[in-house]
Amino acid sequence: MTFLLRDTHSAYCKNTHFPAEPSRLATVLRLLKFKLTSLGAGKNSLFGPFSMPVNSIGLFGWSLFSSLNPHGYGELLKKFPSVSNDFQSFEADIIAHMIDLYGGNQKDFTGMISTGASEGNIYSVWLAKTRFLKQKIHRMALLITSLSHESTRKAAQMMEIPVYVVGLDKNLGMSLSSMEQTIRTCYQSGYRGFILCTTVGYKKTGTADKYEDMLAILEKLKYGQCPTMQHFVWIDAALDGFIAPFVGRKFLPLRHVGVDTLVVDFHKLGLTPYAAGLIVLRRTVTEHIKNWETASLLDSRSTLPSVSGWAAIHSLGKKGFQTMYEKSNRLRSEFLSSLSGRLSMLPTYISQYDVSLFLECNRHQWQQFKQLEERFFLRCHHEDISTERGRKKLYGVKIYFFPWQSSDETKRLLDACSDLDI
Numbered sequence: 457m458t459f460l461l462r463d464t465h466s467a468y469c470k471n472t473h474f475p476a477e478p479s480r481l482a483t484v485l486r487l488l489k490f491k492l493t494s495l496g497a498g499k500n501s502l503f504g505p506f507s508m509p510v511n512s513i514g515l516f517g518w519s520l521f522s523s524l525n526p527h528g529y530g531e532l533l534k535k536f537p538s539v540s541n542d543f544q545s546f547e548a549d550i551i552a553h554m555i556d557l558y559g560g561n562q563k564d565f566t567g568m569i570s571t572g573a574s575e576g577n578i579y580s581v582w583l584a585k586t587r588f589l590k591q592k593i594h595r596m597a598l599l600i601t602s603l604s605h606e607s608t609r610k611a612a613q614m615m616e617i618p619v620y621v622v623g624l625d626k627n628l629g630m631s632l633s634s635m636e637q638t639i640r641t642c643y644q645s646g647y648r649g650f651i652l653c654t655t656v657g658y659k660k661t662g663t664a665d666k667y668e669d670m671l672a673i674l675e676k677l678k679y680g681q682c683p684t685m686q687h688f689v690w691i692d693a694a695l696d697g698f699i700a701p702f703v704g705r706k707f708l709p710l711r712h713v714g715v716d717t718l719v720v721d722f723h724k725l726g727l728t729p730y731a732a733g734l735i736v737l738r739r740t741v742t743e744h745i746k747n748w749e750t751a752s753l754l755d756s757r758s759t760l761p762s763v764s765g766w767a768a769i770h771s772l773g774k775k776g777f778q779t780m781y782e783k784s785n786r787l788r789s790e791f792l793s794s795l796s797g798r799l800s801m802l803p804t805y806i807s808q809y810d811v812s813l814f815l816e817c818n819r820h821q822w823q824q825f826k827q828l829e830e831r832f833f834l835r836c837h838h839e840d841i842s843t844e845r846g847r848k849k850l851y852g853v854k855i856y857f858f859p860w861q862s863s864d865e866t867k868r869l870l871d872a873c874s875d876l877d878i
């Protein structure tokens with residue numbers, strides 16, 4: 457969507473003058489209707505097949521709240537109080553439910569509704585820096601991979617924290633050996649604070665970091681070669697935070713004492729309208745921001761995501777989410793078992809936490825897949841990545857198996873793939 461932000465706005469705007477007079481109601485209504493339908497509202501044309509459905513009860517909650525409270529203002533938690541009331545209870549409930557879902561103890565964690573994972577990532581880096589400065593640690597570094605979301609780099613730039621890109625392993629997750637090596641080298645050159653972004657569900661590949669092993673390495677270094685180091689670890693689970701707890705292996709990251717924050721989006725697989733995310737916070741990391749009037753990054757926040765997200769998770773429950781992802785897994789397995797010819801030869805990456813698969817390909821194959829982007833649930837990505845073995849250009853296609861897709865669509869995708877010149 458970056459094209460809307462370039463200096464081309466005047467090309468999109470027919471009349472640049474601020475309206476001098478009120479327009480006639482009929483004109484405003486006619487224009488509204490025209491603009492919305494030409495944008496394709498309801499037809500998903502902006503994002504192709506990628507518009508997430510919204511949970512109908514969540515949407516009802518949204519509309520009901522808007523009708524009772526048109527301004528949308530609600531008193532959200534400002535200071536992580538342990539008791540809440542009225543509007544605050546929606547946010548407080550969501551925080552408590554998600555802490556429970558991720559295996560956390562309510563006494564140890566709190567949280568904050570955000571506009572999405574970018575805000576959560578920025579907030580995490582801010583908390584990390586604040587804590588390190590309180591500990592008199594001035595040399596700190598942010599460790600990410602080439603596939604980490606760009607909001608992590610933006611956060612580092614805003615907060616003037618150097619970024620170290622750790623190599624990816626053969627599963628396209630952060631390489632444990634490269635991570636250990638990077639920390640040791642940084643430590644030797646004087647760094648003492650390490651901020652580690654672990655991603656569960658990379659946007660471009662769907663692959664995940666092994667956060668449990670990473671935490672173990674941090675402990676090993678702290679009690680071994682790097683005795684005066686401190687670390688701050690956060691999990692960016694923007695997409696997979698709403699998948700991982702309901703599929704396959706257990707996903708209980710908050711049971712690990714080393715996890716400081718966790719970021720998840722409600723406007724992705726939480727089936728809540730934009731802009732809705734959550735950041736779960738270990739209470740000890742909030743100690744250092746107690747002097748601020750508001751604990752959130754943004755002073756003004758909307759209550760709508762809390763109301764809608766609350767209604768969505770209550771209407772679905774664990775069972776509802778599990779049923780959705782059982783279907784996703786079936787679709788993915790069917791697709792994989794039907795792969796044939798050159799398609800089946802492509803290196804395939806599948807994460808147990810995700811509902812997608814990533815096929816690595818060459819540039820030519822990538823261009824072929826690109827033709828399918830508008831019609832199917834897939835996205836083609838290319839990226840210069842750092843791996844354990846050096847830099848390389850990664851081309852690939854991420855294919856999604858959302859529960860709202862049908863088996864027929866998966867079959868059509870297979871047919872379309874076999875018609876490609878790959």
Ligand SMILES: Cc1ncc(COP(=O)(O)O)c(C=O)c1O
Binds near residue numbers: 607655695
């Ligand atoms: C892993 C990851 N982190 C962060 C983000 C940013 O999320 P948001 O758009 O909600 O700010 C995304 C978006 O896709 C993502 O996939």
